[in-house]
Amino acid sequence: MSAQAPSDDLEQRLQGFAGQSSGASSEGPDEVNQAMIRHWVEAMGDTNPVYVDDGAAKDAGFPGVIAPPTMLQAWIMRGLRASQDVEAARAAGTAQGDGPTDRLMSMLDESGFTSVVATNCDQHYERPLVLGDRVSVMSVIESVSAEKSTGLGVGHFITNRMDFTDQHGESVATMRFRILKFRPRTEAAPGPEVTGAPEATARPKRPRPSLTQDNRFFFEGTQEGNLLIQRCSGCGTLRHPPRPACPTCRSFEWDTVKSSGRGTIYSYVVNHHPKVPAFDYPLVVALIELEEGTRLVANVSGIATDAVVIGTPVQARFETFDDELTLPVFHPVDGSGIEDTQTATDSKGAH
Numbered sequence: 001m002s003a004q005a006p007s008d009d010l011e012q013r014l015q016g017f018a019g020q021s022s023g024a025s026s027e028g029p030d031e032v033n034q035a036m037i038r039h040w041v042e043a044m045g046d047t048n049p050v051y052v053d054d055g056a057a058k059d060a061g062f063p064g065v066i067a068p069p070t071m072l073q074a075w076i077m078r079g080l081r082a083s084q085d086v087e088a089a090r091a092a093g094t095a096q097g098d099g100p101t102d103r104l105m106s107m108l109d110e111s112g113f114t115s116v117v118a119t120n121c122d123q124h125y126e127r128p129l130v131l132g133d134r135v136s137v138m139s140v141i142e143s144v145s146a147e148k149s150t151g152l153g154v155g156h157f158i159t160n161r162m163d164f165t166d167q168h169g170e171s172v173a174t175m176r177f178r179i180l181k182f183r184p185r186t187e188a189a190p191g192p193e194v195t196g197a198p199e200a201t202a203r204p205k206r207p208r209p210s211l212t213q214d215n216r217f218f219f220e221g222t223q224e225g226n227l228l229i230q231r232c233s234g235c236g237t238l239r240h241p242p243r244p245a246c247p248t249c250r251s252f253e254w255d256t257v258k259s260s261g262r263g264t265i266y267s268y269v270v271n272h273h274p275k276v277p278a279f280d281y282p283l284v285v286a287l288i289e290l291e292e293g294t295r296l297v298a299n300v301s302g303i304a305t306d307a308v309v310i311g312t313p314v315q316a317r318f319e320t321f322d323d324e325l326t327l328p329v330f331h332p333v334d335g336s337g338i339e340d341t342q343t344a345t346d347s348k349g350a351h
């Protein structure tokens, strides 16, 4: 454990941040108001009348229209321009940039924990916000964890607590936001699951699809080597991704049709980082437009990543990743002249 001595000192300094607050509470720019609520519920598709109708809200036992609880953060956002001004001032060295959170992040950066990922967000509501409320927020670094080993790398979990109060200083809500500040793995220092001969090591399985009543047919179809598209029984409209009702005629009745698997690359990204052990990189993730008209997200293989272009004709092949997972992977069609450029990544991609 003697090799850990330098980080023991870091641990102590990190723990010194626990309980430090961002200073004065800051007040949201606008009071809780009907216009912002209306835009929010329309964007979210939330039709609960207690957010827009005073009578309905009173019938439900509220003093009047209430704000959707999950709108909490909307009331304290500074807006894009104000946020950009702060960032610009910080970059120019004219802002303090020395709040406890900034200092904690700098300390972790300097110790090599340069990457960040959000891991949890929990909100607790004391009471519904009503029209006219004025929300303020104060942020506290609630805890900094000891060094932890995670799938992403070694790092520290940081929990920030935001205390929301009303115009009387009474608590209305609390939010805990947790991040992992970690040291990214490098090729020179691979993590335990990729050491040794790759072929000799059990490769982690690809993530499982989250099956629902609506999408189960799709993945059962791919297991059988069929690419199925949901079809409305009422009007015949095809739809993907799967969902309960037809967006055209609202019918809940549906069946499926089998796709030819032919299509074109409608759009794509080439993913380099972060590297998830179950996948090969660079990884082409594309939106494929099937000749039947629907689009789906899938991997593209058999093509050099710098040769991928929008409009490339592709054909689905079914790739079995393990005994539970077979998925369509799209390849450039024969004769397009592109498949000749395939690289060694294709031979690895079949596992």
Ligand code: ZN
Pocket: 232, 233, 234, 235, 236, 237, 246, 247, 248, 249, 250, 251
């Ligand atoms: Zn329909």
